[in-house]
Amino acid sequence: MTAQELTKIAKEIRKDIIRMINKAGSGHPAGSLGVAEILVALYYAILNHDPKEPDWYERDRFILSNGHVCPAHYAVLSSAGYFDRKELLTLRKLGSKLQGHPLRGNLLGIETTSGPLGEGLGQAVGMALASRMDGKHFRIYCLTSDGEHDCGSHWEAVLLAAKYKLANLTLFVDRNNIQIDGKTENVLPLDSLFDKYMAFNWNVKEVDGHDIVAIVNAVKEAKGVYDKPTVIICKTTPGKGVSFMEDRFEWHGKAPNDEEARLALEELK
Amino acid sequence: MIPKEQKLTKKVFQKGIDMKSTRDAVGEALIEAARTNDRVVVLTADLKESTRVKGFSEEYPERFIEVGVAEQTLASVASGMANYGKIPFITSFAIFSPGRNWEQIRTTIALNDVPVKIIGAHAGFSAGLDGGNHQCLEDLAIMRAMPNMIVVAPADFEETKKAVLEAVKNRKPTYIRVQREVQPIFTSAKSPFKIGRAEVVWEDKNPQVAIIACGAQVYESLLAAKDLEKKGIECLVINCHTIKPIDERVIIRSAKTTGAVVTVEEHQQNGGLGSAVSEVLAKNFPVPIEMVAVKDSFGESGKYEELIKKHGLRKENIIEAVKEVLKRKNI
Ligand SMILES: Cc1ncc(C[n+]2csc(CCOP(=O)(O)OP(=O)(O)O)c2C)c(N)n1
Ligand SMILES: [Mg+2]
Numbered sequence: 356m357t358a359q360e361l362t363k364i365a366k367e368i369r370k371d372i373i374r375m376i377n378k379a380g381s382g383h384p385a386g387s388l389g390v391a392e393i394l395v396a397l398y399y400a401i402l403n404h405d406p407k408e409p410d411w412y413e414r415d416r417f418i419l420s421n422g423h424v425c426p427a428h429y430a431v432l433s434s435a436g437y438f439d440r441k442e443l444l445t446l447r448k449l450g451s452k453l454q455g456h457p458l459r460g461n462l463l464g465i466e467t468t469s470g471p472l473g474e475g476l477g478q479a480v481g482m483a484l485a486s487r488m489d490g491k492h493f494r495i496y497c498l499t500s501d502g503e504h505d506c507g508s509h510w511e512a513v514l515l516a517a518k519y520k521l522a523n524l525t526l527f528v529d530r531n532n533i534q535i536d537g538k539t540e541n542v543l544p545l546d547s548l549f550d551k552y553m554a555f556n557w558n559v560k561e562v563d564g565h566d567i568v569a570i571v572n573a574v575k576e577a578k579g580v581y582d583k584p585t586v587i588i589c590k591t592t593p594g595k596g597v598s599f600m601e602d603r604f605e606w607h608g609k610a611p612n613d614e615e616a617r618l619a620l621e622e623l624k
Numbered sequence: 625m626i627p628k629e630q631k632l633t634k635k636v637f638q639k640g641i642d643m644k645s646t647r648d649a650v651g652e653a654l655i656e657a658a659r660t661n662d663r664v665v666v667l668t669a670d671l672k673e674s675t676r677v678k679g680f681s682e683e684y685p686e687r688f689i690e691v692g693v694a695e696q697t698l699a700s701v702a703s704g705m706a707n708y709g710k711i712p713f714i715t716s717f718a719i720f721s722p723g724r725n726w727e728q729i730r731t732t733i734a735l736n737d738v739p740v741k742i743i744g745a746h747a748g749f750s751a752g753l754d755g756g757n758h759q760c761l762e763d764l765a766i767m768r769a770m771p772n773m774i775v776v777a778p779a780d781f782e783e784t785k786k787a788v789l790e791a792v793k794n795r796k797p798t799y800i801r802v803q804r805e806v807q808p809i810f811t812s813a814k815s816p817f818k819i820g821r822a823e824v825v826w827e828d829k830n831p832q833v834a835i836i837a838c839g840a841q842v843y844e845s846l847l848a849a850k851d852l853e854k855k856g857i858e859c860l861v862i863n864c865h866t867i868k869p870i871d872e873r874v875i876i877r878s879a880k881t882t883g884a885v886v887t888v889e890e891h892q893q894n895g896g897l898g899s900a901v902s903e904v905l906a907k908n909f910p911v912p913i914e915m916v917a918v919k920d921s922f923g924e925s926g927k928y929e930e931l932i933k934k935h936g937l938r939k940e941n942i943i944e945a946v947k948e949v950l951k952r953k954n955i
Contacts, residue, residue: 381753422757447753449926449934455755458924470757471720472693502670505692535670536690542670543692 377616385593406436420475421500473506502534564589649784651676675715703732718744718760748890759923765895822871828858834878893917
């Protein structure tokens with residue numbers, strides 16, 4: 356697919372995100388809108404996977420660590436063919452497979468349970484270690500948020516991945532500079548994430564997180580690195596595509612009401 | 625019948641009963657406490673709005689610490705401050721504090737025996753739509769297993785305020801469980817409250833069963849008692865807001881009076897209030913017990929009321945349990 360086509364898909368994903376969270380009456384729009392390109396790049400251009408055979412053993416594994424952006428993940432999974440689009444609007448409803456935060460075993464394509472932050476990278480490291488023990492060649496990808504870098508457990512896994520030189524592991528960071536209580540640099544300063552990962556012995560890339568080509572190229576480069584895990588710091592705009600949500604931490608976990616959803620969908624046309 | 629000395633609100637069984645969440649009480653009480661006690665400090669882990677300490681952070685910015693999404697550090701930093709002489713309140717969702725940081729709490733707060741106050745918000749099913757991995761149904765069990773720790777699950781807004789204000793003064797590690805949803809305020813500012821002392825909030829003349837509850841389920845138990853009265857089943861309702869140290873005297877006395885007990889809580893059956901009551905009665909005065917609680921399952925996404933219904937924590941379920949326990953009593 357061309358970059359233009361992929362960008363168009365990302366836009367459709369954004370519309371789905373707005374519709375889903377509006378219908379549910381709760382959820383996390385800012386982060387979800389911001390990671391649309393990362394997830395589209397993954398499912399349409401990076402992952403070796405088969406939506407018709409989600410349990411295929413040799414598939415690449417994708418771990419969503421910042422589980423609250425699952426509306427974006429659900430929308431991309433459905434768009435890639437994992438399940439019927441109609442299910443999207445059941446988000447957060449009693450009995451839905453689309454839980455407020457992802458639940459393993461509930462929905463094809465969801466590798467693990469997440470939502471409580473700072474636990475995804477550790478699981479990704481576990482998969483990378485286990486598959487390497489068995490001589491497998493598939494790759495492990497993980498998406499984490501900047502807020503998760505407040506968690507000590509995340510950095511413990513960062514250390515471990517470097518120790519075992521997990522070159523089969525690629526981590527994406529949604530660097531959108533917001534969390535719940537405000538801007539990350541006010542809540543708990545993280546800069547420079549680039550230098551931190553360098554000091555922790557990772558291969559570090561920084562890209563525009565809305566540039567699908569740049570994301571895909573960074574992953575290609577990562578495949579040429581044989582002695583280090585790779586982190587791709589994706590600079591993103593939270594709330595991307597919806598002017599009144601962009602860069603506003605207040606939209607971390609607030610659902611758009613009907614009127615706001617209408618305005619948002621208008622902008623995303 | 626409601627004992628007079630309980631001073632419950634006159635609106636207790638009326639539609640227009642005032643509603644507020646227990647988390648709101650935490651925010652109000654902390655500002656009130658800070659006015660008269662300059663040792664009170666508040667720490668949060670990227671959840672100041674949800675745990676209702678934003679107001680405190682604005683009124684007392686110099687006594688407020690934002691640690692970021694770092695619950696383990698939240699506990700150990702608070703321990704250091706308490707060790708130094710402050711009275712720290714740490715706030716997060718119960719699933720993360722005391723969920724994630726249990727061992728830090730055990731070692732640096734409980735074993736150290738320093739007066740850190742742990743506010744566990746969105747407890748029980750009150751994380752509703754967020755789903756099973758945010759719903760904390762195990763906090764009472766893990767906290768009451770810990771030496772030195774006081775464990776309180778207040779029944780409503782008024783009671784939560786009193787619990788927070790008493791915790792400021794009690795010099796002990798203290799866990800207070802609160803919820804997100806608004807719920808009826810059935811006690812009043814004048815109702816008796818003391819950590820460690822259970823209250824009999826409903827007392828018929830010849831009670832055949834004692835309903836022992838904590839948290840939001842105390843009110844649900846009152847509703848059940850009122851219905852049961854109409855059916856000619858007399859009972860006691862005990863507000864057992866303190867799970868540890870549990871009020872053995874009141875529990876044993878109620879078992880002796882009635883010969884049958886029903887416990888009610890928004891928590892796993894394993895290890896919570898029902899377990900605590902059973903331990904007391906098994907040792908002192910065994911009677912049949914039925915437990916209205918979550919039966920060894922996780923929560924899931926859904927509205928609070930839907931989840932309470934699905935997991936059987938409503939008035940109807942309490943009435944059902946009362947009938948069950950009475951059958952067993954009469955064998
Ligand atoms: C361990 C843990 N503590 C607290 C929370 C509550 N929480 C949910 S999202 C979030 C903010 C995290 O920041 P980020 O992921 O960067 O948010 P976004 O950019 O997507 O708005 C917090 C504190 C949680 N999910 N897990
Ligand atoms: Mg962020």
